Amino acid sequence: xxxxxxxxxxxxxxxxxxxxxxxxxxxxxxxxxxxxxxxxxxxxxxxxxxxxxxxxxxxxxxxxxxxxxxxxxxxxxxxxxxxxxxxxxxxxxxxxxxxxxxxxxxxxxxxxxxxxxxxxxxxxxxxxxxxxxxxxxxxxxxxxxxxxxxxxxxxxxxxxxxxxxxxxxxxxxxxxxxxxxxxxxxxxxxxxxxxxxxxxxxxxxxxxxxxxxxxxxxxxxxxxxxxxxxxxxxxxxxxxxxxxxxxxxxxxxxxxxxxxxxxxxxxxxxxxxxxxxxxxxxxxxxxxxxxxxxxxxxxxxxxxxxxxxxxxxxxxxxxxxxxxxxxxxxxxxxxxxxxxxxxxxxxxxxxxxxxxxxxxxxxxxxxxxxxxxxxxxxxxxxxxxxxxxxxxxxxxxxxxxxxxxxxxxxxxxxxxxxxxxxxxxxxxxxxxxxxxxxxxxxxxxxxxxxxxxxxxxxxxxxxxxxxxxxxxxxxxxxxxxxxxxxxxxxxxxxxxxxxxxxxxxxxxxxxxxxxxxxxxxxxxxxxxxxxxxxxxxxxxxxxxxxxxxxxxxxxxxxxxxxxxxxxxxxxx
Amino acid sequence: xxxxxxxxxxxxxxxxxxxxxxxxxxxxxxxxxxxxxxxxxxxxxxxxxxxxxxxxxxxxxxxxxxxxxxxxxxxxxxxxxxxxxxxxxxxxxxxxxxxxxxxxxxxxxxxxxxxxxxxxxxxxxxxxxxxxxxxxxxxxxxxxxxxxxxxxxxxxxxxxxxxxxxxxxxxxxxxxxxxxxxxxxxxxxxxxxxxxxxxxxxxxxxxxxxxxxxxxxxxxxxxxxxxxxxxxxxxxxxxxxxxxxxxxxxxxxxxxxxxxxxxxxxxxxxxxxxxxxxxxxxxxxxxxxxxxxxxxxxxxxxxxxxxxxxxxxxxxxxxxxxxxxxxxxxxxxxxxxxxxxxxxxxxxxxxxxxxxxxxxxxxxxxxxxxxxx
Numbered sequence: 001x002x003x004x005x006x007x008x009x010x011x012x013x014x015x016x017x018x019x020x021x022x023x024x025x026x027x028x029x030x031x032x033x034x035x036x037x038x039x040x041x042x043x044x045x046x047x048x049x050x051x052x053x054x055x056x057x058x059x060x061x062x063x064x065x066x067x068x069x070x071x072x073x074x075x076x077x078x079x080x081x082x083x084x085x086x087x088x089x090x091x092x093x094x095x096x097x098x099x100x101x102x103x104x105x106x107x108x109x110x111x112x113x114x115x116x117x118x119x120x121x122x123x124x125x126x127x128x129x130x131x132x133x134x135x136x137x138x139x140x141x142x143x144x145x146x147x148x149x150x151x152x153x154x155x156x157x158x159x160x161x162x163x164x165x166x167x168x169x170x171x172x173x174x175x176x177x178x179x180x181x182x183x184x185x186x187x188x189x190x191x192x193x194x195x196x197x198x199x200x201x202x203x204x205x206x207x208x209x210x211x212x213x214x215x216x217x218x219x220x221x222x223x224x225x226x227x228x229x230x231x232x233x234x235x236x237x238x239x240x241x242x243x244x245x246x247x248x249x250x251x252x253x254x255x256x257x258x259x260x261x262x263x264x265x266x267x268x269x270x271x272x273x274x275x276x277x278x279x280x281x282x283x284x285x286x287x288x289x290x291x292x293x294x295x296x297x298x299x300x301x302x303x304x305x306x307x308x309x310x311x312x313x314x315x316x317x318x319x320x321x322x323x324x325x326x327x328x329x330x331x332x333x334x335x336x337x338x339x340x341x342x343x344x345x346x347x348x349x350x351x352x353x354x355x356x357x358x359x360x361x362x363x364x365x366x367x368x369x370x371x372x373x374x375x376x377x378x379x380x381x382x383x384x385x386x387x388x389x390x391x392x393x394x395x396x397x398x399x400x401x402x403x404x405x406x407x408x409x410x411x412x413x414x415x416x417x418x419x420x421x422x423x424x425x426x427x428x429x430x431x432x433x434x435x436x437x438x439x440x441x442x443x444x445x446x447x448x449x450x451x452x453x454x455x456x457x458x459x460x461x462x463x464x465x466x467x468x469x470x471x472x473x474x475x476x477x478x479x480x481x482x483x484x485x486x487x488x489x490x491x492x493x494x495x496x497x498x499x500x501x502x503x504x505x506x507x508x509x510x511x512x513x514x515x516x517x518x519x520x521x522x523x524x525x526x527x528x529x530x531x532x533x534x535x536x537x538x539x540x541x542x543x544x545x546x547x548x549x550x551x552x553x554x555x556x557x558x559x560x561x562x563x564x565x566x567x568x569x570x571x572x
Numbered sequence: 573x574x575x576x577x578x579x580x581x582x583x584x585x586x587x588x589x590x591x592x593x594x595x596x597x598x599x600x601x602x603x604x605x606x607x608x609x610x611x612x613x614x615x616x617x618x619x620x621x622x623x624x625x626x627x628x629x630x631x632x633x634x635x636x637x638x639x640x641x642x643x644x645x646x647x648x649x650x651x652x653x654x655x656x657x658x659x660x661x662x663x664x665x666x667x668x669x670x671x672x673x674x675x676x677x678x679x680x681x682x683x684x685x686x687x688x689x690x691x692x693x694x695x696x697x698x699x700x701x702x703x704x705x706x707x708x709x710x711x712x713x714x715x716x717x718x719x720x721x722x723x724x725x726x727x728x729x730x731x732x733x734x735x736x737x738x739x740x741x742x743x744x745x746x747x748x749x750x751x752x753x754x755x756x757x758x759x760x761x762x763x764x765x766x767x768x769x770x771x772x773x774x775x776x777x778x779x780x781x782x783x784x785x786x787x788x789x790x791x792x793x794x795x796x797x798x799x800x801x802x803x804x805x806x807x808x809x810x811x812x813x814x815x816x817x818x819x820x821x822x823x824x825x826x827x828x829x830x831x832x833x834x835x836x837x838x839x840x841x842x843x844x845x846x847x848x849x850x851x852x853x854x855x856x857x858x859x860x861x862x863x864x865x866x867x868x869x870x871x872x873x874x875x876x877x878x879x880x881x882x883x884x885x886x887x888x889x890x891x892x893x894x895x896x897x898x899x900x901x902x903x904x905x906x907x908x909x910x911x912x913x914x915x916x917x918x919x920x921x922x923x924x925x926x927x928x929x930x931x932x933x934x935x936x937x938x939x940x941x942x943x944x945x
Contacts, residue, residue: 022583029587032594036601043608055615057641148586211605215648221671222678294644302671363671 023154023196027161030144031200034137034165035207041114041136042170042212045129048122049290057286057294059124064282068275068289071123075116075328076271083112086329090135092425094163095185095432103142103155110139116329120271124289126278126319128334130170137166137204157193160185164197165204171333172208172217173390174201180383184421187433217293220300220392221363230358231403237347237365238372238404242411244343245376248317248336249416249423256325257427267327274326278319287312288319291334296370299341300363306349309366313342332420336377337370344369360400367392368400375405376412379419384409442560446523447516449556450535450546453479457532457547458487459495461508467499477531480508485542487511487534516545520553527553616645620652623659632662650676657689666693684713684722691726695733703733704745720756727753728767735774747775754780759787762795769801778809796825803835810940812839812846834929841933847907848941858900861907861914864937865895867930868917875924883920890917911941 052067053059059067079086085093086109097105117132141162145155160181168177178194178201186193225231259270281288287295299309320335348365352358371388375381384405389395418426425432458479464470470492480490488508490498498506512526514535527533527550535546623638639656646652653672660669670693677686691706707730715722727749734746750771757764769784785802788795803818819836826832843849845867847860872887895910915938918931927935 025587029590029594033590033597036594036597039601040604043604046608046612050611050615055619055641055645057644058637144590147590148583211601213648219647219675221674294640297647298640300671301668301675303668361671361674 020192022148023150023158023192024199026141026144026148026150026158027196027199028203030137030141030158030162031165031168031203032207033140033144034133034162034200035169035204037110037114037136037140038133038166038169038204039208039211041118041129041133044114044118045122045291048118052123059282059286059289061283064124064286064289065276065279068124068279068282069272070275071119072125072272072275072326072328073268075120075123075125076268078112078116078119079271079327079329080267083108083116083329085109086112086116086135087327088324088329088424089131089331089333089421090138090329091131091184091421092428092430092432093135094138094159095421095425096430097138097142097159098156098185099432100430102152103145103157103159105135105139105142105159107139107143110136110143113139113329117331120323120328120330121290123275124278124282125271125275125323125328125330126288126290126292126316126335127323127328127330127332128291128337129331130167130333131331132329133166133170134163134331135166137169137200138163141165141200157186157196160193161196161200165200168201169204169208171387171391172205172212172215173387174198174205176383176387176390177201177205179386180380183380183383184378216393217391218297218300218367220367220394220397221302221361223360223364223367223394223397225396225399226360230360231400233348233351233355233358233360234365234368234400234404235407236351237344237368237400238407239411240347241340241343241369241372241404241408242376242415244313244317244339245373245408245412246415248321248339248373248377249412249420251317251321252325252420253416253423253427255321256424259325259327260427270326271323271328274322274328277322281315281319285312285315288315288338292316292338293334296338296341296366299345299366302345302362304342304345306346306353306362309342309346309349313339313346316342332378333374336373339377340370340373341366342369343373364397364400367394367397368404371401372404372408376408377420379409379412379421381405381409444520444556444560445516446514446518446520446535446548447546448560449520449523449552450514450516450548451552453534453544453547458534458544461498464495464499467496470495470499475531479511479532479534479544479547481542481544482508487513487536487542487544489530489532513541514548520556523548523553612645616642616649616652618642619645620655623655627655627659627662632659635659636663636665650679654685654689661689661693666696669693680714682709682714684710684715684719684726687713688726688729691730700734700737704730707733724753724757724764727756728771731771731775735771746771747777750775750777751780754784760791762788762791762798766798766801769798769805773801773805773808778805781805782809782811782814794821796822800832803832807835807839810936812842812936815839816843837929838933838936841930842936842940845930845933845937846940847911854904855901857904857907858897861900861910862895862897864914864934865890865910868914868921868934871921871924871928871931872917875921883917883924886913886917886920889913911937914938915941 052071053063085106090113093105093109097103113132113135117127117129121127121129138159139162141158142155145158150158163185164177164181167180168174171177178197181197182194278289295312298304304312316335316339320332323330324332345362345366347369348360348362352362367388371384374387375384385398385401388401389398422432456473457475458481459465460481462483473492476492478490478492478495479487480495481487489511490508494506511530511533514523514526514533515538516535523533532547532549534544535548537543537545619638619642623635623642626632626635626638636656636659639652639659642652643649643656653676657669657672657676660666660672670690673686673690673693677683677690680686687706687710691703691710694703694706707726710726711723711730731746731749731753734749750768754768757768759765765784765788769781769788772778772781772784782802782805785798785805788798789802792798799818799822803815803822806814806818816836816839819832819839822832823829823836845860845864847857847864869890872883872890875883890913893913895906900907900910914934918934918938
């Protein structure tokens with residue numbers, strides 16, 4: 001966590017707390033604040049659902065089409081006229097705040113996101129409350145940070161801290177929230193940020209549990225891996241989940257820009273049209289409406305046949321693509337989990353038909369499917385594993401989850417190289433850093449730039465060549481090993497003096513050392529004005545394994561540059 | 573004071589303000605959350621009541637939907653989940669019910685009701701070992717009210733289930749359950765003793781069945797079903813004097829009941845023909861053996877022309893021995909050999925058509941002789 005850049009030097013002098021301490025204290029307060037906001041948000045969604053559809057899980061047939069359509073009009077009006085920044089899930093908006101707007105998220109966005117998302121989800125739009133919770137948390141953090149006049153650097157970081165708090169409270173999963181924010185929003189680990197994010201996530205979850213109970217989001221059935229052979233079944237699930245992820249992301253990739261290209265006035269109608277279409281689906285399959293937590297719970301408890309699960313997975317993909325592409329505010333996390341649960345259950349059902357000796361309950365497949373789709377669609381593999389563990393409270397499921405998630409992630413990545421959040425930001429004309437691409441970008445190391453030490457550049461003090469040989473050596477600076485074995489540097493003039501025995505007490509100059517596995521970034525920082533640096537063995541500092549110069553480093557960057565660029569996909 | 577104000581910096585004030593805002597927000601959220609939870613409880617209770625009503629009216633499908641709604645408002649309400657599982661079972665959706673029951677079971681693995689429902693599911697699917705495990709867990713599980721009665725009932729249910737399983741190991745398993753049950757049941761509970769005795773009869777433990785029926789009769793000596801069952805048990809275990817003891821009042825009350833009349837006649841014939849009856853003088857033993865021989869010989873002679881060579885060979889053997897009453901009285905050791913021959917003749921003659929009452933009695937006597945005493 002940076003501390004040097006403050007809003008003003010005088011302000012720093014007047015503080016009781018240093019900025020580091022203030023940041024950590026604020027993290028706790030923001031966590032509590034975000035937790036309260038998310039609790040209210042969840043209650044608001046439920047209240048909206050009760051008002052619109054009554055208390056039953058299945059909406060009354062008379063309202064199932066009418067309500068999403070009518071509320072869609074209202075939401076569109078609010079979004080277009082008053083809260084244009086609340087469209088979409090909220091993850092990219094939080095990343096934008098971090099990378100573009102110096103942590104600035106307007107207060108109106110918090111209010112707008114709260115109202116419009118609660119209305120949209122409560123009226124049956126196929127979206128979830130987690131990503132909006134993330135954005136609400138980030139917005140609150142940004143607001144607090146601005147009021148307290150945090151430094152620009154800390155103001156940038158405070159938004160992701162709030163985001164973690166919002167997400168943790170929404171899912172009741174502190175570890176997964178921390179991982180997601182580190183993995184997808186901030187993209188880097190350091191002790192200060194991690195501490196703040198953890199504090200915020202934990203405090204928000206404490207608040208959420210205080211008000212809504214400590215039980216995990218889903219009550220998953222007990223699971224025990226009876227035979228290692230069953231892991232193959234979960235591997236198949238991973239493959240199917242990867243394909244389903246690709247279908248989902250491609251559908252949004254195609255539909256969203258197409259709808260965005262429609263005339264501006266159609267933005268008032270698109271959420272309503274999406275709502276009506278979802279209502280039509282909901283007449284037969286009300287499960288696809290809203291966040292669908294109750295139905296995920298039912299899938300986890302073997303309440304559907306595999307045929308129904310398959311249909312629900314397909315319809316949920318359709319409904320979510322419609323809702324999301326129409327610009328309706330709401331998140332992708334819950335639909336992703338819903339689709340995953342249904343795909344998992346369906347695959348498990350088919351496998352059970354084909355191989356009756358597989359004893360795993362269908363609910364276990366649904367649970368693994370949730371993680372696999374999360375890994376495939378949202379492309380946060382670490383988060384997906386911990387999310388499943390946290391929302392189910394079942395550690396025994398970890399092996400199937402890891403296998404299925406890894407496969408889904410790999411297949412999704414190979415079929416759809418651009419992650420969905422990067423895709424969305426590029427569709428919106430914003431070039432946010434792709435953290436997945438950053439992660440995968442090959443780090444250039446010293447070993448990629450160094451060359452072997454030759455007698456022309458590396459000499460030993462007790463075995464110096466005659467002056468005429470030294471005179472003939474190319475270059476003006478040499479690496480020289482003294483009698484203790486230490487490698488230092490020496491200019492040609494000094495070396496000539498030494499060789500002609502005119503400076504017997506001369507010692508080589510001390511040089512920064514490098515190791516082959518150091519990144520070239522480290523080499524760049526250390527080389528300074530030195531013409532050459534020694535690269536020594538980590539286990540034996542006297543053993544010279546290479547020599548590197550500034551030109552070598554630049555050559556390495558030049559030679560590997562095009563290959564790095566290939567990783568980035570052009571914007572859609 | 574001035575110093576104090578110097579210490580109170582702008583950030584401190586802002587932090588205090590933030591904390592104050594959070595406290596206000598907390599209070600508002602507390603108020604809203606209370607109203608929210610109250611509403612949730614109301615909705616849950618209302619849907620639960622609807623589900624109960626639907627179950628009472630034998631509409632399990634509607635009950636399932638109602639209990640699901642109730643559960644949506646209170647996911648951790650174990651009663652809602654249990655009733656949902658029971659409604660699903662009533663709606664013939666055991667797979668769905670099982671998942672809910674397992675969820676509950678993970679929380680309360682010692683709960684009697686849950687184990688009983690899971691046992692019934694396993695029994696329905698023919699998974700006998702699993703069913704037995706759950707039944708036992710239910711027997712030794714926690715029952716909030718009348719645990720002893722629940723335990724008897726479940727052991728009865730388990731025994732009946734095991735008896736229905738037509739596999740070689742099950743009779744022993746069922747017998748073990750019944751023996752355990754017999755030790756727990758109060759002897760004065762007539763209905764329970766009758767139930768137990770009936771199951772002992774099915775399990776082939778006639779002596780224990782008789783004990784159970786006797787316990788019932790001790791309380792109600794003229795209880796006709798108990799008399800009938802006791803007579804059956806005594807007859808099947810080969811205790812013909814006891815069988816006759818119970819059959820006499822039955823036949824007196826039901827003189828036209830052919831089944832019990834035949835049992836009585838058979839019992840009396842067996843008693844009359846049994847030379848091994850305790851305390852019998854040797855002369856009487858000889859007389860009974862000789863009578864048995866004459867009866868078997870007569871049947872075999874009728875049978876010989878139409879039967880295979882086995883009967884003829886036995887007839888030749890019988891004619892060569894010709895044991896009469898005097899001979900047998902003089903040679904008591906020959907009585908046993910004679911009775912062996914009698915039983916062989918009866919067995920060989922069985923192929924020639926239905927046996928008469930005396931022949932049936934000899935057959936029963938043969939079984940009694942073959943049984944180690």
